[in-house]
Amino acid sequence: MTQKRAAAIVGIHEYPSRDVEGEISPLQVKAESAARALEDAGFSWSDVDAVYDAGEGGGMGGLTIAEYFGLRPNVIDTTSVGGSSYEFHAAHAKRDIAAGKCSVALLTYGSTAHSNARAIGVGGRGGASMHPAENMDAFAGMTLIANYAMVAHRHMHNYGTRSEQLAEISIATRLHAMRNPQAVKAMEDLEFLDIRETTIEDVVSSRMIADPLHLLECCMISDGGGAVVIAAPEIARDCKKSPVWILGSGEATKYPTSGGDITSSAATQSGPQAFGEAGVTPAEMDIAMIYDSFSITVLTLLEDLGFCRKGEGGSWVQGGRLRYDRPLDGPALNTDGGGLSSNHPGMRGIFLLIEAARQLRGESCSQVTDAKLAVAHGNGGMLGSRHSAGTIILGRD
Amino acid sequence: MNEPVRPLPRADEFDTREFWEGTKQHEFRYQQCNQCDEVVFYPRRHCPGCTAGELIWKVSTGKGTVYTYSVVRQSYHPFFRNRVPYAVAWIDLEEGPRILSNVVGVDDPLNDVSIGMAVQVEWEEHENLNIPLFKPLAS
Numbered sequence: 001m002t003q004k005r006a007a008a009i010v011g012i013h014e015y016p017s018r019d020v021e022g023e024i025s026p027l028q029v030k031a032e033s034a035a036r037a038l039e040d041a042g043f044s045w046s047d048v049d050a051v052y053d054a055g056e057g058g059g060m061g062g063l064t065i066a067e068y069f070g071l072r073p074n075v076i077d078t079t080s081v082g083g084s085s086y087e088f089h090a091a092h093a094k095r096d097i098a099a100g101k102c103s104v105a106l107l108t109y110g111s112t113a114h115s116n117a118r119a120i121g122v123g124g125r126g127g128a129s130m131h132p133a134e135n136m137d138a139f140a141g142m143t144l145i146a147n148y149a150m151v152a153h154r155h156m157h158n159y160g161t162r163s164e165q166l167a168e169i170s171i172a173t174r175l176h177a178m179r180n181p182q183a184v185k186a187m188e189d190l191e192f193l194d195i196r197e198t199t200i201e202d203v204v205s206s207r208m209i210a211d212p213l214h215l216l217e218c219c220m221i222s223d224g225g226g227a228v229v230i231a232a233p234e235i236a237r238d239c240k241k242s243p244v245w246i247l248g249s250g251e252a253t254k255y256p257t258s259g260g261d262i263t264s265s266a267a268t269q270s271g272p273q274a275f276g277e278a279g280v281t282p283a284e285m286d287i288a289m290i291y292d293s294f295s296i297t298v299l300t301l302l303e304d305l306g307f308c309r310k311g312e313g314g315s316w317v318q319g320g321r322l323r324y325d326r327p328l329d330g331p332a333l334n335t336d337g338g339g340l341s342s343n344h345p346g347m348r349g350i351f352l353l354i355e356a357a358r359q360l361r362g363e364s365c366s367q368v369t370d371a372k373l374a375v376a377h378g379n380g381g382m383l384g385s386r387h388s389a390g391t392i393i394l395g396r397d
Numbered sequence: 398m399n400e401p402v403r404p405l406p407r408a409d410e411f412d413t414r415e416f417w418e419g420t421k422q423h424e425f426r427y428q429q430c431n432q433c434d435e436v437v438f439y440p441r442r443h444c445p446g447c448t449a450g451e452l453i454w455k456v457s458t459g460k461g462t463v464y465t466y467s468v469v470r471q472s473y474h475p476f477f478r479n480r481v482p483y484a485v486a487w488i489d490l491e492e493g494p495r496i497l498s499n500v501v502g503v504d505d506p507l508n509d510v511s512i513g514m515a516v517q518v519e520w521e522e523h524e525n526l527n528i529p530l531f532k533p534l535a536s
Binding site for chain 2: 122130132133135136137138140141142143146147149150151154157207208209210211212213257258259260262384385
């Protein structure tokens with residue numbers, strides 16, 4: 001197997017607070033996270049020669065972020081495709097480093113969605129924008145949660161999937177969150193009721209938000225952010241921490257089409273690119289960092305990435321397969337507690353990379369013994385309509 | 398204070414204005430390519446199926462089936478918050494187009510909407526355009 005080691009994650013930081021009480025801005029979260037991640041790698045600002053930015057801090061992303069950080073990068077990438085932007089950024093950083101355009105890439109994220117009291121999930125969309133697709137959709141009052149719920153309903157209709165099966169995803173991530181002090185603090189700060197490990201019964205008896213999705217199948221809305229530093233191989237080998245190699249990447253989008261299958265996502269296109277490039281299979285993954293905006297997101301993405309066949313996800317996740325202690329030898333899912341129970345400020349793709357890197361360094365609160373391979377899959381936009389997919393395969397030496 | 402209103406589309410949006418113009422006459426318009434026969438929806442100026450074709454406007458019967466749906470129990474939108482629970486659905490029209498809309502005209506959206514149910518368009522009247530909602534098909 002010829003596996004390229006063209007670039008590695010060498011620095012990470014997750015901004016610890018999920019409730020900044022309006023005292024700090026998204027840009028400030030980005031800058032502080034960047035500084036901590038650079039220190040984690042043993043770098044300073046002046047080492048950075050490439051920035052990747054989704055524009056969530058305002059100011060047209062790449063146009064102003066270098067100035068704010070005080071950098072003069074040779075590569076400026078403002079790819080903005082929702083929550084998966086950071087998997088796209090990692091893919092582009094690997095590509096740009098391999099092409100010799102740069103050697104130290106900085107990815108940052110900051111959001112104060114909680115402090116701003118943004119009702120992301122149930123806000124519905126306001127006045128129609130001038131994009132033609134939105135101009136056709138906005139009148140229906142579809143909330144973001146209802147969008148995902150429509151995927152779940154069709155999945156249930158086609159394959160007999162049950163809420164009790166989807167609940168397995170919620171209880172696995174909550175188990176992992178309870179082992180992560182930052183996640184427990186997050187749930188306290190966000191005033192979760194009854195902070196404890198959950199059962200399937202807890203999930204399916206929680207309040208229905210948009211049929212068939214219950215409250216405990218929906219992610220939190222927090223503040224937060226983070227940063228990731230990616231470096232060229234010759235630099236990565238000399239960093240403070242051991243390198244976490246980017247072995248493969250894939251990108252795709254999907255959108256509603258007449259007669260299309262809503263239960264199948266863009267991951268069917270990005271997954272094979274990433275696994276193919278890395279020369280590995282889903283069955284070899286120790287860690288699955290899968291964007292858990294909702295339970296159905298994870299189920300759909302696991303199927304589409306090839307962990308099991310389409311429609312079989314419901315039975316496949318049963319029996320605790322996704323737990324960090326791997327009773328059924330499955331991949332450990334979202335060992336930081338995920339968006340469901342640790343951190344979701346709107347675009348959680350960066351945390352997928354951060355926790356995957358922690359696992360491959362041996363630094364997770366729910367450490368998988370001898371973890372060697374991880375997949376980080378981000379989903380941006382809305383799974384039940386137009387969405388983006390970024391798949392990254394990571395491995396250690 | 399004014400009653401909150403449903404978020405309405407822009408009647409002058411370049412790609413979709415022909416569709417909304419049709420709603421004034423209760424016409425559900427969609428497009429089909431005269432070269433590759435692709436059914437195009439949402440409306441566009443170009444054919445995404447081929448580079449040579451011209452899109453021809455057609456009128457749907459407004460009959461279709463529920464492809465999938467959800468019943469919204471919680472919304473913070475000023476118009477929709479007092480209308481919960483309500484059903485949002487992707488509707489597959491007989492001619493092919495799939496449109497996001499609401500299923501209305503049922504006693505209980507929690508129990509009376511299902512995947513595969515036959516529906517037909519029902520127009521909600523507004524000043525400059527009308528909104529295509531869907532109700533159970535009269536048997």
